[in-house]
Amino acid sequence: MASPQFVLAFRIASPRRAALLAGLTATLALTLLPAGAAQADQATTVDTAAGQAQVQALADKAEIVVEKYDASQDALTAANIQLSADRAAITAAQRTVDSTQGLVDAIARDAYETGALGGAASVLLSQDPQAAMRGAEYLQRLAQNRDRQLAQATSARNALVQAQAASNQELASIQALQASLQSEQQTINALIGKQQAVLATTQTQAAAQVAATTQVSRGHTRIALPKAAPALAAKAVAAPKAAPRQVTAPIAAVPAVTSSKAAAVLRYAYAQLGKPYRYGASGARSFDCSGLTMRAWAAAGVSIGHNAAAQYASTRHVARSALQPGDLVYFGHPIHHVGIYIGGGKFIEAPYTGADLRISNLSNRHDYAGASRP
Secondary structure (H helix, E strand, O other): OOOOOEEOOOOOOOHHHHHHHHHHHHHHHHHOOOHHHHHHHHHHHHHHHHHHHHHHHHHHHHHHHHHHHHHHHHHHHHHHHHHHHHHHHHHHHHHHHHHHHHHHHHHHHHHHHHOOOOHHHHHHOOOOHHHHHHHHHHHHHHHHHHHHHHHHHHHHHHHHHHHHHHHHHHHHHHHHHHHHHHHHHHHHHHHHHHHHHHHHHHHHHHHHHHHHHHOOEEOOEEEEOOOOHHHHHHHHHOOOOOOOOOOOOOHHHOOOOOOHHHHHHHHHHHHOOOOEEOOOOEOOOOEOHHHHHHHHHHOOOOOOOOOHHHHHHHOEEEOHHHOOOOOEEEEOOOOOEEEEEEEOOEEEEOOOOOOEOEEEEHHHOOOEEEEEEO
């Protein structure tokens, strides 16, 4: 005799009933699974969790290099600014050298033409004491003036040499930074490639898990779900996605704060929710972690560097128990990730490649490293 068929058919009259239906469907699906299928489903869940952990581990490795990349970018910007200053100093020093060169040449020519004693001999041999005295004073002033001119010319030449040496050193530093950036970029891209491959596998496993729990067939026993139920059941049992898209929060969702600077930081951060992560980016369409925090505090009129560790080192540290909305929270040892605390144990972050800017829970991070208030 054929086994009876079990058909569940509910009319969804409210969101609450829909939710109950999803939960019931998922429970029945799991309860009626054959032993082998249940074991396979459990293995898939374990594989998915392991995949998520591997994605996060690769993201952490990548972000350590990303923060070095950001620091190198900041250093390169500063080096280029200094190089411009060095070149301006070279131009000014060269102008001074050129302007004093005529006087130096005249002094040298006069010394050659008049001999070592020159005008001094006529003064010393003069028979008129008054004339000799006036001549001596004149020669003293002339010597002082020449000494001053020669000193100015020497100083100008030294300044030119120093400016040229500084410029050459800055150029060497820029070349080293450019090479470092290229190396860091290659490392980041390799880590991101691995991360995305693991992420794709994890998402495929999660999709297979959903498919296995929403429709199961064994012999003549079948669970048929109503049309609206599969999506609800899938939502109830699906593994969490690695990179959920976030909906930009309305301004009303921004927590009220007494500090005008913190308010500006939060308004900026909330407005970026849902935008994609991209390493090295600091807006306006994408961000990395320290790029977001840098721009958010810039919106409040405060300048901090584009590097998580540097932000922590250059700002006032606060205890975890004293956190206030707008504070920066840091993660990793060494520090390689930063977010913006919004209150209630939550923070806004730019997570990693493949994920959008989102609100996360501090309790989900086991590598909390500290907090600061710019």
